[in-house]
Amino acid sequence: MSAPRAVALLSGGMDSLVAAALARVEGYSLTTLSVDYGQRHRAELVAAERLSRWLEAADHRVVTLDLRAIGGSALTADVAVPTDGASEGIPVTYVPARNSVLLSLALGLAEVIDAEALVIGANAVDYSGYPDCRPEFLDAFDRLAALGTKAGIEGHAPRVLAPIVNMTKADIVTTGVRLLVPFGETVSCYAATPDGLACAACDACRIRAAGFRAAGIDDPTRYATV
Amino acid sequence: MSAPRAVALLSGGMDSLVAAALARVEGYSLTTLSVDYGQRHRAELVAAERLSRWLEAADHRVVTLDLRAIGGSALTADVAVPTDGASEGIPVTYVPARNSVLLSLALGLAEVIDAEALVIGANAVDYSGYPDCRPEFLDAFDRLAALGTKAGIEGHAPRVLAPIVNMTKADIVTTGVRLLVPFGETVSCYAATPDGLACAACDACRIRAAGFRAAGIDDPTRYATV
Numbered sequence: 001m002s003a004p005r006a007v008a009l010l011s012g013g014m015d016s017l018v019a020a021a022l023a024r025v026e027g028y029s030l031t032t033l034s035v036d037y038g039q040r041h042r043a044e045l046v047a048a049e050r051l052s053r054w055l056e057a058a059d060h061r062v063v064t065l066d067l068r069a070i071g072g073s074a075l076t077a078d079v080a081v082p083t084d085g086a087s088e089g090i091p092v093t094y095v096p097a098r099n100s101v102l103l104s105l106a107l108g109l110a111e112v113i114d115a116e117a118l119v120i121g122a123n124a125v126d127y128s129g130y131p132d133c134r135p136e137f138l139d140a141f142d143r144l145a146a147l148g149t150k151a152g153i154e155g156h157a158p159r160v161l162a163p164i165v166n167m168t169k170a171d172i173v174t175t176g177v178r179l180l181v182p183f184g185e186t187v188s189c190y191a192a193t194p195d196g197l198a199c200a201a202c203d204a205c206r207i208r209a210a211g212f213r214a215a216g217i218d219d220p221t222r223y224a225t226v
Numbered sequence: 227m228s229a230p231r232a233v234a235l236l237s238g239g240m241d242s243l244v245a246a247a248l249a250r251v252e253g254y255s256l257t258t259l260s261v262d263y264g265q266r267h268r269a270e271l272v273a274a275e276r277l278s279r280w281l282e283a284a285d286h287r288v289v290t291l292d293l294r295a296i297g298g299s300a301l302t303a304d305v306a307v308p309t310d311g312a313s314e315g316i317p318v319t320y321v322p323a324r325n326s327v328l329l330s331l332a333l334g335l336a337e338v339i340d341a342e343a344l345v346i347g348a349n350a351v352d353y354s355g356y357p358d359c360r361p362e363f364l365d366a367f368d369r370l371a372a373l374g375t376k377a378g379i380e381g382h383a384p385r386v387l388a389p390i391v392n393m394t395k396a397d398i399v400t401t402g403v404r405l406l407v408p409f410g411e412t413v414s415c416y417a418a419t420p421d422g423l424a425c426a427a428c429d430a431c432r433i434r435a436a437g438f439r440a441a442g443i444d445d446p447t448r449y450a451t452v
Contacts, residue, residue, distance in 0.1 A: 097334035
């Protein structure tokens with residue numbers, strides 16, 4: 001019997017890598033999916049391709065989606081990425097409806113390759129305040145998938161797997177270390193250089209660094225400045 | 227007080243046009259959204275732009291999404307469009323998770339422009355067997371939107387408007403005639419020529435022609451052959 005298939009959304013950052021690695025350990029054969037949505041830098045897409053090989057993914061797909069026609073986020077539009085620490089509420093780096101879009105694309109691919117699961121590195125703990133990282137959102141997506149797909153009509157809709165959704169960033173780091181994931185190859189920074197060097201100042205860098213500190217693990221992040 | 231805003235998904239076909247026209251009549255200011263998802267022909271995108279002007283849309287956006295990396299449909303992959311009449315079950319022209327993807331993109335734009343509604347020409351009657359055209363799917367999307375967006379957290383998530391979901395194709399034609407929509411400018415055909423001339427043989431052409439016949443309205447469709 002062949003391994004069950006899963007589509008794993010892979011951004012090039014550490015959360016999606018740890019989530020995918022956990023699904024791999026659970027026995028899924030992975031097809032990784034990265035979305036080129038007009039990110040400011042290419043480093044994370046390059047990292048995702050490399051990490052797919054580390055995950056021994058059966059296939060790596062890249063869907064191109066130009067979200068700049070929609071705009072609305074510092075990650076895709078011409079808005080400065082804040083570097084002065086986390087503030088109250090939903091930050092400007094929030095990409096409108098991003099996880100709805102990403103999961104829908106993963107769902108489409110899952111239907112085509114007959115996958116049982118959609119793996120996403122959503123995290124509701126150190127999550128920067130994004131509403132579409134919460135368990136209740138992911139449950140709502142399961143229902144959408146069950147009703148909106150050919151597979152769902154046939155009774156085997158792919159389900160969302162979010163294995164790190166309730167972990168702290170320190171838990172994610174510890175889990176990744178246990179699975180020997182190559183954290184040094186991941187890019188979390190919102191403003192990374194083309195070579196994938198991190199800025200150390202944006203929210204994503206701050207949350208990541210705090211996670212390594214809390215886990216008591218040396219931070220292997222490659223920073224542009226010391 | 228300014229008019230409430232709606233994002234209207236506009237494919238260039240007749241269903242989405244009638245749905246958008248109904249929302250316009252209800253008093254919404256429309257921003258139309260077309261998705262260039264690697265359709266075989268460009269005629270429907272050209273039609274969508276022209277129809278946006280007819281709708282007096284405040285803005286027309288085009289998001290580019292290359293679904294060919296996912297494949298799985300005769301509309302985007304290298305699979306022949308069937309011309310031998312509707313068959314049992316879900317047809318090969320089904321695009322995996324298409325309405326999930328389209329509504330998610332519309333949701334993202336709605337967040338950015340602060341729109342109250344997402345207008346979609348989904349139709350569950352003469353719907354070719356696509357699961358993501360049914361009211362229960364659209365209800366599930368409302369829940370997703372409420373949970374997965376900044377607007378939802380603030381209590382004003384955009385809601386799906388599917389004004390033609392329960393109409394027969396004949397009802398859609400009759401409604402469109404009443405609203406004076408330019409049916410001759412719409413492109414429904416799965417295999418239209420670059421100039422938007424219809425094939426008369428694919429499922430979409432057959433369903434459309436039957437709708438005009440049932441409504442007792444002269445079919446203004448421009449066909450490539452007689």
